Amino acid sequence: MSRVTRFAARDPGIAARMAGFIVHLRENGLKLGVGETEVALNALAHVAAADPKETRLALKAVCTSSADDAARFDELFQSYWMNGGRVKARIAPTNDATKREDTRSSLMDEGQSTGKTGKVHSPDGADGEGDTAGDGTGKLVASSLQNLMKKDLRDLVDPQDIAAAEVVARKLAAAIRDRRSRRRKAARKGDQIDFRRVMRRSMASGGEPLHLPRKRRPERPVQITALCDVSGSMSVYARVFLAFLSGLMRADDTTDAYLFHTRLVRVTDALRDDDPLRSLNRLTLLSDGFGGGSKIGENLDQFARTYARRFVTGRSVVIIFSDGYDTATPDAVGDALKRLKRRGCRVIWLNPLKGWAGYEPTSKAMAAALPHLDLFAAANTLETLAALEPELAKI
């Protein structure tokens, strides 16, 4: 496989090829500007450019800018320079292609079953609220049924939903977030003068207060981390959850978001993109395998081992949106949550199925997860999400 790519005879030269390579990397989600092409070319002047290994290492140093990029770079390099003559526009993640084949079949069943039962199980609209809640779900199910087969996220998030979800998300984020610490702490832009320090500092200058140190109550915000299941069985709800996610992201710029199905993808940067269209394009790029099977345990475990180490602390609230239908062993879910809890965070599981009348957490993964959760709540419509506010304020 490692044959050097044969470029067309009319190929204008190394600069154009490098530009092509940069475009190739950009299409695959690496963040590269125009300047990098030049830097990459300059870098090649300092190594033996004829040697593939040296070139690869040099370009890797220039073109990657995070551990994730670095891990993917070799594959991208291979596909552009070493594929024996054919330049692929985009490469699919290697190990997924086969796995998805066998997991999808089982999950399509589940996906359809949720679709079919949509009418039978009306959302558990307690007392007077039945009407509005019913409306909400009816629309969601109808629209998501039509794109059950279509995996393009562009169709799954529309402006009205984002707007509605954003309002709810803002409220929830405010409910979760802690106010402020009670003690005052030295700060550059404090609201009060720290006289004790003023006195001490002025000793050195013969009693003249040269510095006026200040203090304030530091913010101790809770950081929200959201993990959203976008597997086949969840595709009915993916629309509202994605809208909700992007609402959360906009409400607070420390929020972190992930999607998972057969693998885990960090979508924080994509969701935070200022340009909504580009944001969706990036999401679509990231969402290879959207609507496939879900491996909740494996993904949560991977999350606990990698991203959680960087982003989850004792001040975090981890929100998991999932129906708990796992294609892998249920024990893994419990273990992963246990590991996650060890970081001191609080875990909330929002399960759309819980909103249905007579639902019991019978799926094995869900049962394994229950003892580790701080809050297990329904989330099948925006209304039920909004109703969570007082409960979230309590945890």
Add this chain to the structure above:
Amino acid sequence: MNTWQTLQSDLTDQGYIAPDDLAMALHIAVSLNRPLLLEGAAGVGKTEIARALAAVKDAHLIRLQCYEGLDAAHAIYEWNYQRQLLAIRASAERGETGKDVEARIFSEEYLLERPLLQAIRQDEPPVLLIDEIDRADEEFEAYLLEILSDFQVTVPELGTLHAVSKPYVILTANGTRDLSDALRRRCIYAHVDYPDRATELAILDARCPQIEATLAGQIVGFVQALRKEELEKTPGIAEMLDFAAALCGLGINDLNDDPVALQATLGTLLKTRADRAAIPNEVAQRLAGKAA
């Protein structure tokens, strides 16, 4: 010929065993005069490479340790207020005019150079190590961007101070906070991992040449096995070297000979109570047995 292999072997001479991608990233960063951003877990030798590079280039090492709340006054420059105050009082007695006083107290004589300004004002290019950049806040990152791209510092009272020589800049981060894209894009990037067995053996050999090959193999095997366990703080290279030094000091030649000594020296590798509890004596001996 100045290639990355020569740099790699120079680093080896300084006792730093750099894997290929790290040596290449460093070579590119040095050749293109760009900052190098190193990311990786604690204890994989990110800070150490700056020392090694300084030794190779025979340059000063200027280190800026970042922390939360680090500001321009501590990183770039600060006026020496106390001296200024004294100067003002002294000049008042001598009857100098206000303009003269002002010109004097805002001259370079009264400027305290902090690491960043110091680094660009050296005659010979130094190695500037900005350690744990992710601990500093985002405002500081913005300051840093100006310096890293233009190598100049603007002091309002003095004007712009240009770099006399461009320092070799190395930034390290271990994921306390996600760095901004702008900073990442300015830098050449390398991710430093825990070394593989061969590299770690070479490191041990370079640092503690008195250790015999069999014991060295056991030490590295043991530490590598330990890294696969679930620990709060995975032991890094420095811990491995401490462990080796401790064993050496106790005069141990075989890890399996003396379980008591193994227990006693585990304190160099496992630094929290939970980790110590996670590796009870039997487990440690089993790991040591496998490593042999």
